[in-house]
Amino acid sequence: MTNIEPTLGGTSVRDIVLGNREIVDRIITAIAPTNPEQHGTGDASQAADIRWAVEHSLQAAADSLTGRPNDDELLRASAVRRFEEGSSFSSVIAAYHRGVAVIWEQLRAHAGREDDATLAECARLLFVHLERITSALAADFERTWTVSRLGERDARFAIFTALTQGGDAEGEAHRSGRTLASRYGILVVRLRRAEDSSPGDVIARRETQRLRSAIDSVAGGEVLAVLGAAGGTALVPLRDGGDTIEDLRRALQAGFGRNCTGAWVEAGISEIADALHVAEELLEIALAIRGEGEVHTLDDLLLEYQSARPGPGRALLARRIDGVGDELLQTVDAYLASGGDRRSTAAALHVHPNTVDYRLGRVLTLTGMEATTPEGAAQLRAARVANRLERAAHERLDG
Known part of the structure; x- marks a missing residue:
């Protein structure tokens, strides 16, 4: 112009x-x-x-x-x-x-x-x-x-910290104009990351956001969480009439498949700090004995949880299978996972059912625990949990 x-x-x-x-x-x-x-x-x-x-x-x-x-x-x-x-x-x-x-x-x-x-x-x-x-x-x-998001994040983190460390959560909520739920589900989750992923790259940030979105899709916007590329912890408010854990399982399975493993414990406000420790132990047990890909509750791992209590009892139980070779232990795991079905165990291991019988007999000779009886199966399951956790503890100390 x-x-x-x-x-x-x-x-x-x-x-x-x-x-x-x-x-x-x-x-x-x-x-x-x-x-x-x-x-x-x-x-x-x-x-x-x-x-x-x-x-x-x-x-x-x-x-x-x-x-x-x-x-x-x-x-x-x-x-x-x-x-x-x-x-x-x-x-x-x-x-x-x-x-x-x-x-x-x-x-x-x-x-x-x-x-x-x-x-x-x-x-x-x-x-x-x-x-x-x-x-x-x-x-x-x-x-x-x-600026608003940073303020929101800081307020949420202050409440999260107070709840998980036994602080004044009510006071923190009041200062930020929030209302606490009467009960929360504590979700501790671990993600198996791709080999080419590192904490600072785009893939890691995307995985973190996917995890947050999966949890929020079930629980709405009031989740209190500290999450990262490797997983994290989320406090999910519980509401009447919902089946939050099953919804979470479906959401995490859809988003991550077997790359996501978690533990879930429900608790009142005053119990969250202790419940978090339980959830962390459950996750450790799940990774040690169940592998990856599910969200576990205390009901799922009750026997394993009790067997995993640190102390001389766990160490003694773990030592009962120290002399058992990997092939025999693999057979025990498959047999217990099949519910005591020798033919299913044989099919899973690609061996003859008689081979399963022979291997379980060897386990009985070496440990005194008979997998084919209810008492022996329970003892072997507990011994496997204790042994894996003892090994993991020693590896952490050595590392």
Whole structure:
């Protein structure tokens, strides 16, 4: 555009945009539905702060259309205030687009047949204006959202820490304006990461977000969690009438398959710190004896949990199978997993059923525990748990 002050129908574009007070009212009417709570309706939509923002937006649009320097700071400050008051990004952007649409209709109404080139240039400049405003508001919204998110994260972490360490959780919740659930499910989860994944890369961040989304999909937005690429801990509020653990199992299975292993314990607020220790032990037991891919409860691992209590009893129980070779132990595991079915055990191991009988007989000779009797099977199961946990404990000390 070569003319600094372009005209349409003999009237300067600047006067078309700024010279008619009715355009302010039309814009206010147009933007009110985008966010009635913030913009108001009827007389409320004529509030001074709304009118002020629209008038300054018109001034900015007129500057863009006539090639004048444009200071967006006042408009951005107004938008930031809307964000801080709870307006969504989409509602603020929609309001600007509706306002520009009213300006465009005003310009088009004044244009004559000879003004096609000027009108086209006005359209281009309005698009440039919208692009600049949208980009600036997106950056401001991101900053506002980040500050809000950091505050939200800090508040959640303070409550999480208080609950898991026996602190003043009620006080932390009160300070952040939150309400605690009466009971929580404590989920401790471990993810098996891909070999090419590292804590700082995109894959790791994506896995963390997938884990958070899977948990939130079951429990809603009030989960208190510390999660990372390797897993973490989540406190899930329990509500009446729901089967949270089964829903979580399905969500984690769908999202991660056998790459996710977890433990779940339910507790009241005052019991969470102790319940967390139980959940951590259950996860350790599950990884040691059940392998990966499930979320376990205390009911699932009750015998194993009791057998795993640290102390001289566990060490003595573990030593009872120290002299048993890996092939025999593999046979014991398969036999116990099959519920004592020798043919299923043989099929799983790709051997003859008589071979299973022979190996179990060797175990009886070496340990004095007979897998084919209820008492012997229970003793062997407990010994396997104790042995694996003792080995894991020694490996941690050696490492």
